[in-house]
Amino acid sequence: MSLLPIVTLPDEKTLREVSKPVASIDSHVKKLWDDMLETMYRAPGIGLAAIQVGVPQRLLVIDLAKDGEPKxxxxxxxxxITWMSEQQSDYEEGCLSIPEYYEMVTRPAEIRIDYVDRQGEARTMHAxxxxxxxxxxxxxxxxxILFIDHISRLKRERVVKKFQKAHKLGKL
Incomplete structure (x- = not known):
């Protein structure tokens, strides 16, 4: 496994790209997943989408285990997403592509997704x-879509400008 560079703001061109479906779960996809997982653990984070490492494929990894718990x-x-509850919940979200910035985001409290697992099997999950x-x-x-798209325009513009300025100053 190897670490991959994480794409961060102000690179909105990459982060705003819509990812393409994966045709099959082959050795290249499994290696990318493994590299993404290692990258996510090292960052550290709890989720990572392939586009965040510059690969526009519909792949993601998640691990909600806390420190000291089995991965x-x-x-x-x-x-x-095939279903969303009407009930909403608020979480303070962060993102490896927008480092050290956190904001409360409201989303549906429950969802159901259809996806393909590591063995290439079709699955449904209620979360x-x-x-x-x-x-x-x-x-x-x-x-x-970035999590900052779910907050006020003023806050979103402020964080984007902050990252643009840091990039110009060579701090990213």
Whole structure:
């Protein structure tokens, strides 16, 4: 496994790209998943979409295990949200592509997704709580949407300008 560079703001061109479906789960996809997982753990984070490492494919990894707990990675290809609850929940979200910035985001409290697992099998998952939030966050990435798109325009513009300025000053 190897670490991959994480794409960060101000590179919105890459982060806004809509990812393409994966045709099959082959050795290249599995290696990318493994590299993404290692990259996510090292960052550290709880989720990572392939577009965040510059690969516009509908792939993501998630692991909600806390420090000291056994790792429980989830490998997801071609996820599609098929149902969302009307009930909403708020979580303070962050993103490896927008480092050290956190904001409260409201999303559906429960979702159901269809996806393909690491063995190439079609699966359905019902998710609640942090897993539902994390899946929505990562699926948004695959659709060219960032979590800052769910906050006020003023806050979003402020954080984008902050990252543009840091990039110009060579701090990113």
């Amino acid at each position: 429980t990675p989830l490998f997801v290809a071609n996820p599609e 609640t709580g942090l897993m539902a939030t994390c899946l929505q966050h990562e699926i948004d990435h695959l659709n060219g």
